[in-house]
Amino acid sequence: MILIDCPNCGERNVAEFRFGGEYNPRPQNPDDPASDAAWVDYLYLKENKLGVQKEWWYHRAGCGLWFLAERHTKSHAVEKTYFWEAAK
Amino acid sequence: MSTKTKDAINPESQIQNPKSKIQNRLSSHPSHKVDYTRPIEFEFNGKKYTAFEGDTVASALWAAGVRVLGRSFKYHRPRGPFALTSGDTNAMVRVGDEPNVRPSMKLVEPGMAVESQNVWPSLNADIMSLTSYGSRFMPVGFYYKAFFRPKALWPTYEKVIRNAAGLGYVTTDTPDTYYDKKYEFADVLVIGGGPAGMSAALSAAKTGARVMLLDENPYLGGHLAYERQSVDTKNGGAKAYELADQLAQQVLAHPNIQVELNTSVFDIGYHLWVGAVKEGWTNTDPDSIQNPKSKIQNPEARLLKIRAKSLVAANGAFEQPLVFENSDLPGVILGSAAQRLMHLYGATPGKRAVVLSANRDGLQVALDLLVAGVQVSVVIELRDQPDSDLVTVLESAGVPVKTDSIVTKAQGNKGVRGVFVSQAAKELPLSPGGIKAIRGTKEFVICDLLVTSVGWTPATGLLYQAKGRMDYDEQRAEFLPAHLPPKVHAAGRVAGAHSVKAELLEGEMAGLNAAADVGFGKGASKKLQNEVAKLKAAEPVRTSALTYIPGGKKSFVSFDEDVSIKDVRDSVAEGYKSMELLKRYSTLSMGPSQGKYENANTMALCAEANNQTIPETGTTTGRPPFTSVPLGALAGRHMEPVKYTPMHDWHIARGATMMNAGLWKRPEYYGDPAAEVVGTRNSLGIIDVGTLGKLRLYGKDVPKLLEMLYTNKWSKLAEGGVRYGVMCNEEGIVSDDGVTANLGGDEWYMTATTGGVTGLYQDIEWNLQSGWDFDVHAVNMTDDYAAMNLTGPNAREVLQPLTDIDLNNEAFPYMAARQGTVAGVPAILMRIGFTGELGYEMHVPAGYGLYLWETLMDAGETFNITPFGVEAQRIMRLEKGHFIVGQDTDALTNPFMAHLDWAVKLDKSDFLGKPSLVRIQKRGVEQKLVGYEMLDSNIVPEEANQIVVPNPDRPIGLETIGRVTSSRYSPTLEKSLGLCWLPVDQSEPGTEFTVRIRGELHQGKVVPIPFYDPDGKRLKS
């Protein structure tokens, strides 16, 4: 079981968290027919990266914070975690 | 023999106490873990035996002359312990009702009933052992080849294989029990309580770090515990077992060190999450941990889940068996096994021994055997220049030492009767694998014991799991740690240090470095590191590159799985050239010992068959479990939480049949669900709806939040209003539904589905925390409120006297919400009705739930109030044509398919799923959810029955075009009705269709919904 470093609570077992998927901001003007491809990309095409991935985690059994983590998908090294504001 | 020599080989003469002499046992000695004053009776295969406290099943039976404990997995060859460690898995026994017990780890307890496994009809006359004579019929990959086709026969094959190749059996009448688990934390976790591990624990503990030390044995000391020779430490010399005790006392006395004995690590996961099983007893008295004589029995194993901050692997090495013909015969044992028998348990290993040696350890074992009174016929030395000091002692005691020699074959039926020895080719040892020539004449030496000491395999399995990399050291013929991940250290034999001095110093170094990793101390000094490196470099080679003797037919590399040298070669010849493929095809290293005693030999054989070097062949990935783990320990206690509403006990007292609703329990019905429907529709019913998801929303921007969450419009919902809404995910798929009430003063109340509310709340939080800049606070109140629905034509009349809220239809109309008190309890009331009748849904703080429920039951008595369950609710909602998210919809259902077009407002600027719904609406839908009734009202389809049309090209002449998702007999309308999916062009009311029910075809017809009270007159009255 890996450890996730909650920016509020510190390192906790991953079982306390919900994984929220890759950081993948919603496209601008998604209703525009011209953005069909961007919308499909947003919904279905995950990067599924080997390496450091920026991703969402939710501390469900803790403080209730949604935060971002940069985690290596092979070694599971969590390089940093931070609030959403810093990701903008 | 000179007096000096006598003393050298008989150090016991000074401490021997003749009174303690027991039959079949050596004189008692301080290194013994058995207590001769405490005999224990136990049974093996129905016969009584005497053991002593501290004995394992294997040691007690060996001392009693029992060497065959079981039969092998495939050929049912007789097998016994050969290592006296956890690796003796091919001789696993059954103890009481527990199968697959490792005999060399299990301590004998009074009255214990031990049975051998994998024998039929009995241990001595095993019919399956005939397969041994016909082994050409069971070639490698046998199970794959013989049983692959035809697939349909697999169930039959499986039964036969299970009987022939089973590993014990499981009784089904064992009383229920569970294994508990324990969470542990350590700054420095040390695996292995030998010299390196204890040294590491002590040096780390001295820095102030919190240390945990694990060992699979019931005592500390590792190999020191079973050795009696003098060893060199940095503080001078000591007897090995005395040094073990000295170190153990320091470790046990140290306040920073937690010691867990009988504890096997089977898994090292990411971020040093370590799984271990602690078996046997726990002893709370630290002084007696070292001494199993005063143990407290603890019948179950415990699973330890340990989060370590840094780790020292000091888990030693396995003595490596040499593979030759019949080397699996009982009585062929490892040198360390002989020492364990004599020095831990006082058991005589045999009467006449041959020792096969390739290192100093082998010669030492020969001396130890002499001391124990075993006749050593000859020492067969693989080396040409064995350690002269020990050779001199042996020869002066009359033991010939034959250099440059090998054992080619063991002879015997149920145990060794003798061995063939030969002169070997001069260029020994060859690398890798075998030798090229055997010279000279074969000589037969009679013996009942062959002891082999040809080398050590570092126990790197756990380091592989920790993502370490090992490299093959050609000179030492060992795979040694080459790269370890941060915060993982290795010390002692697992890291290639063999002398006690090197083990102790390397342990000290690793302990200091591990402590420094987590902020304690400065780590090992340069001086210490250099000294360790120097000592290790100067050590003599302990491991022979020779792994097998060619020429034998019954030469087994794997005892667990009966894989022979020939099988390995055949597998490689068939193309399974890589270790990973070879392992899976031949089942090598996939048995209960996880390859502990076979991996090194397999690698050498594989390399040779591929004409490669060992590094080119490489090793396999280490996967958990490293050691066998009882499944019960992994399963642990049943810990799934259950949620009860405040009225739960009332439901039970009323005889309700309960059902699961997520984590909740709900009444499915109290009696006859149809009667519950009729009672509610005709007069009054009440249902516990406390499992509904409930959210309180606060803030001026709640309408904006609702506009984003729901597909319909919310900004104009006035105070006191309730609205139904559907939610979609970004794919435009229906994800939840429910109602939300505007309570006024920027307070809102939302209900959601029982199963969906947790995710919904988290999704709301995600949006609020990542870009929806709304002034909103959401609180999940699901568990804090009780909820019930009082419904039926008499609901108003019963409720009005109990509440300060005006229930008049104009004052509190349908789809309105009010706050007030009911029976003195603060309540939120919503006039909504999934039943289709006048109804009031009441939400009150959970602590008042039962009180209000009972008050309403009393008040409703004059109107024959009917408590009803989920089944009656489902019938009534179906009569109203309401769908259930997740039952009538699935992961592909968008609102347009579920006749929810009215609730999707694409003119809103944005909401979750809108971009998808805009596109879906353009594309149109292919299927629709519609109401139906069966032409024959006695026919009630099962939910998930298929709607079909004839098609001669399909297997049974039918093609599926839709399916039934909800189906009930309506007691109100006296019809069989429900909801189903149909193609859009066949979804108009009046269209008939065919549904296949239990193989028969029946006719149904699409009808408009709601089925009952389509204008909602009753609901709004």
Ligand SMILES: [Zn+2]
């Ligand atoms: Zn947190």
